[in-house]
Amino acid sequence: MTIQHKVNIHGIDVFGPQIDRETRCTHYHSPLDVIAIKFYCCGRYYPCKNCHDESGCGNHQVWPADQFDQKAILCGSCGTELTINEYLQSDSVCPSCQASFNPGCSLHKHYYFQVV
Numbered sequence: 001m002t003i004q005h006k007v008n009i010h011g012i013d014v015f016g017p018q019i020d021r022e023t024r025c026t027h028y029h030s031p032l033d034v035i036a037i038k039f040y041c042c043g044r045y046y047p048c049k050n051c052h053d054e055s056g057c058g059n060h061q062v063w064p065a066d067q068f069d070q071k072a073i074l075c076g077s078c079g080t081e082l083t084i085n086e087y088l089q090s091d092s093v094c095p096s097c098q099a100s101f102n103p104g105c106s107l108h109k110h111y112y113f114q115v116v
Contacts, residue, residue, distance in 0.1 A: 005055065009036070010079025015044050016051025023047045023076030032102035034076035035087075037112050040064070045074055049111040065114045075099060084113055 007018045014036045017026040023036040025047035036045040042057035052060065063072060068084040075082065077099035086095060092103040109115060 016046045025051050032100050035101055036074040038072040063113045
């Protein structure tokens with residue numbers, strides 16, 4: 001049985017093995033790792049795919065391209081929820097608070113979003 005960890009960050013529940021209140025987790029915890037992703041399959045926020053693999057729904061699915069207008073990215077610095085399109089076009093900076101996101105995350109977008 002998996003233990004479900006949950007932390008309320010800016011009023012939103014984020015699941016997984018968290019190590020701080022800005023969405024950093026045990027897998028990604030640099031100063032720039034301040035986003036959580038709402039997973040399409042279960043509608044819950046997790047800091048990364050590894051966290052979802054460890055304690056998520058067990059039915060991993062990526063967001064279809066026709067739903068990129070949905071809010072599915074949480075900025076751990078300010079609590080703004082971004083649409084997938086806003087996040088993908090953000091140049092690794094929160095459009096609300098200007099916090100820098102880890103630019104290396106773009107290498108993993110296929111884990112979360114349908115890429116063409």
